[in-house]
Amino acid sequence: MAGQRFAELHLDRVQRAFGDTVALKGMDLTIKGGEFVALLGPSGCGKSTALNCLAGLLPLTGGRITLDGKRIDDLPPEKRGFGMVFQNYALFPHMSVRRNIGFGLSMRKTPKQELARRVDEAVRLVQLEEHQHKFPAQLSGGQQQRVAIARAIVLEPPLVLMDEPLSNLDAALRLEMRTEIRRLHQSLGLTTVYVTHDQEEALALADRLVVLRLGEVQQVGSPEEVYAHPVNRYVAGFMGYRNMIPVTVTAQDDEHATVRADGVELVGVKREELGAQAVAAVRPEDFTVVAEVGANTLEAVVEIVEYHGREQAVEARLGDGSQLHVRTTSRLAPGDAIRLRVPVERVLVFA
Amino acid sequence: MTTVVERASLKHRLAEKGVDRVLWLLVPGAVFVVLLFVYPFLYGLQLSFQPKGGGSPFQNYVTFFSDDYLAETVWITLRLGLPAALFNVLASIPIAFRMRGRFRGKRALTTLLVVPITLGTVLTAEGLLAFFGPTGWFNRIWIALGADEPAKLTHNYWGVLFSLIITGFPFAFLLTLSYLSGIDPTLEQAAATLGASKRQRFRTITMPLLAPGLAVTFCLSFVLAFSVFPSAVMVGNPAGETHVMSIAAYETALRDNDFALGSAIAMLMALVMLVVIGVVLIWRTTLYRGATGGKG
Numbered sequence: 001m002a003g004q005r006f007a008e009l010h011l012d013r014v015q016r017a018f019g020d021t022v023a024l025k026g027m028d029l030t031i032k033g034g035e036f037v038a039l040l041g042p043s044g045c046g047k048s049t050a051l052n053c054l055a056g057l058l059p060l061t062g063g064r065i066t067l068d069g070k071r072i073d074d075l076p077p078e079k080r081g082f083g084m085v086f087q088n089y090a091l092f093p094h095m096s097v098r099r100n101i102g103f104g105l106s107m108r109k110t111p112k113q114e115l116a117r118r119v120d121e122a123v124r125l126v127q128l129e130e131h132q133h134k135f136p137a138q139l140s141g142g143q144q145q146r147v148a149i150a151r152a153i154v155l156e157p158p159l160v161l162m163d164e165p166l167s168n169l170d171a172a173l174r175l176e177m178r179t180e181i182r183r184l185h186q187s188l189g190l191t192t193v194y195v196t197h198d199q200e201e202a203l204a205l206a207d208r209l210v211v212l213r214l215g216e217v218q219q220v221g222s223p224e225e226v227y228a229h230p231v232n233r234y235v236a237g238f239m240g241y242r243n244m245i246p247v248t249v250t251a252q253d254d255e256h257a258t259v260r261a262d263g264v265e266l267v268g269v270k271r272e273e274l275g276a277q278a279v280a281a282v283r284p285e286d287f288t289v290v291a292e293v294g295a296n297t298l299e300a301v302v303e304i305v306e307y308h309g310r311e312q313a314v315e316a317r318l319g320d321g322s323q324l325h326v327r328t329t330s331r332l333a334p335g336d337a338i339r340l341r342v343p344v345e346r347v348l349v350f351a
Numbered sequence: 352m353t354t355v356v357e358r359a360s361l362k363h364r365l366a367e368k369g370v371d372r373v374l375w376l377l378v379p380g381a382v383f384v385v386l387l388f389v390y391p392f393l394y395g396l397q398l399s400f401q402p403k404g405g406g407s408p409f410q411n412y413v414t415f416f417s418d419d420y421l422a423e424t425v426w427i428t429l430r431l432g433l434p435a436a437l438f439n440v441l442a443s444i445p446i447a448f449r450m451r452g453r454f455r456g457k458r459a460l461t462t463l464l465v466v467p468i469t470l471g472t473v474l475t476a477e478g479l480l481a482f483f484g485p486t487g488w489f490n491r492i493w494i495a496l497g498a499d500e501p502a503k504l505t506h507n508y509w510g511v512l513f514s515l516i517i518t519g520f521p522f523a524f525l526l527t528l529s530y531l532s533g534i535d536p537t538l539e540q541a542a543a544t545l546g547a548s549k550r551q552r553f554r555t556i557t558m559p560l561l562a563p564g565l566a567v568t569f570c571l572s573f574v575l576a577f578s579v580f581p582s583a584v585m586v587g588n589p590a591g592e593t594h595v596m597s598i599a600a601y602e603t604a605l606r607d608n609d610f611a612l613g614s615a616i617a618m619l620m621a622l623v624m625l626v627v628i629g630v631v632l633i634w635r636t637t638l639y640r641g642a643t644g645g646k647g
Contacts, residue, residue, distance in 0.1 A: 103542070108546055
């Protein structure tokens with residue numbers, strides 16, 4: 001089983017408006033055959049709208065979508081032949097697992113023997129052999145999810161669209177299914193567009209991330225790029241830079257900026273052109289608790305400590321009252337006065 | 352001390368079994384059902400076995416089936432009730448299909464479709480007489496289009512059928528709409544992404560999930576149509592082709608003063624309805640009747 005490969009799917013200023021609200025503001029994106037692309041953002045960022053536009057379930061209000069140069073945005077969903085996995089799975093409740101999986105093939109008038117063979121193969125692929133004659137209502141959430149995936153990929157679609165497929169599962173199952181999806185992608189090489197609001201899921205699965213906000217693309221890049229080098233404070237916040245410390249810029253060159261926070265001088269990486277006021281973004285795990293005052297070191301008082309096993313999650317407060325989130329292996333207690341050092345390259349300064 | 356604890360635990364045990372003061376809310380309903388349905392029904396049933404002229408307890412039923420004028424009413428009533436119910440259910444499907452979801456003017460259109468309920472049978476019959484009568488608008492246009500004589504659409508079978516459709520359609524439509532709205536729209540979207548055309552989606556997804564609801568809608572529409580009385584008199588031919596069972600029961604009981612035979616006819620009416628409903632509901636058990644909310 002393998003998808004029919006295409007070279008390039010191109011979204012050209014794709015726009016979708018609902019009345020006066022524009023859910024997707026001119027999205028440009030090129031997806032290469034075989035890629036796993038994640039659309040990432042909070043609810044209302046336009047990621048599901050983009051997916052529905054790709055599937056053909058929502059007509060565009062502007063722009064165009066082309067597949068290897070052929071325009072497809074005027075085709076109805078049934079003519080596009082893309083597989084889609086829905087958030088609520090959308091399994092047909094009146095059909096057995098086998099008939100659900102074979103639905104697309106029977107719509108295509110696939111000969112009986114071939115249909116049975118391909119359904120067998122898909123059932124095996126998602127490990128549902130024992131459950132293939134059951135109805136969706138008799139399956140657990142994870143099994144329903146597998147049916148939904150098998151139903152979408154049995155047609156060997158050129159593109160698989162997944163709309164937050166793991167959001168209805170509990171935490172342990174979510175991790176398991178995540179690995180399953182990655183495994184399927186690696187073994188079948190299906191081009192996949194995956195929508196999620198969970199940055200961990202996106203980082204774990206995707207070859208390329210598209211971060212969206214209010215209908216606009218913020219950043220496109222590999223997981224490493226987006227994780228380590230977010231382009232603006234919004235993407236940084238979404239990528240786990242929980243500390244956004246308000247600072248005053250005292251000096252800047254092409255690469256670095258020197259800023260003042262709580263009376264202390266910090267040197268960080270300059271990510272944008274800066275004015276006088278800026279924010280320094282730091283991940284909780286990039287702080288180190290140190291004994292003596294030195295360069296790039298903030299002084300704070302511990303307020304709340306949560307035990308997380310090997311690490312502790314600490315909330316501390318700076319002298320000027322702003323709050324810091326810290327993850328550390330040092331054992332701290334509320335009331336401790338601590339010094340927190342952060343390396344220059346782990347401080348990102350945004351306008 | 353002990354007694355207080357025991358009394359509390361009895362109350363608690365009863366509440367666990369659903370016995371508490373909220374149960375009193377059922378009393379008015381139960382009283383009404385017993386007084387206005389169970390008692391009159393059983394009274395009528397035993398009355399039907401006490402023929403006016405004496406003889407076998409089944410004499411009334413024998414009389415009914417040996418008198419062609421009476422026996423024929425079963426067929427006459429079925430001939431009105433079945434097509435009317437079938438038409439109303441079938442006609443409500445495409446309209447409800449179009450009316451689900453949100454769109455401009457939905458409320459106005461729904462109101463328009465449901466208004467006939469509020470009119471009542473008598474007003475509808477009056478309207479039909481005026482519109483379809485020999486000098487009504489319909490026949491004026493019919494003649495103007497070149498017909499030789501006015502079409503006879505009142506005081507016969509057709510008049511009553513039209514009346515049953517006009518008054519019965521809103522019920523069928525409202526029921527079908529609510530059943531249809533209960534089907535998760537993403538099921539159809541999923542079918543579309545799997546290559547099903549509009550027609551295939553309707554045939555393979557919407558219809559199978561809607562069918563059990565349509566069976567219930569058909570039963571209720573049929574019961575409504577089968578007990579037709581006022582329009583069979585006003586726009587029908589109550590002595591001839593629209594001599595329905597309810598008219599026969601009424602005439603026997605109140606004109607001929609034979610309450611026992613009248614009761615027997617009423618009992619047979621109930622029996623015919625139960626048979627039709629039974630057949631439809633047995634067919635319904637062969638269908639998928641589970642959730643239609645999409646999560647399976």
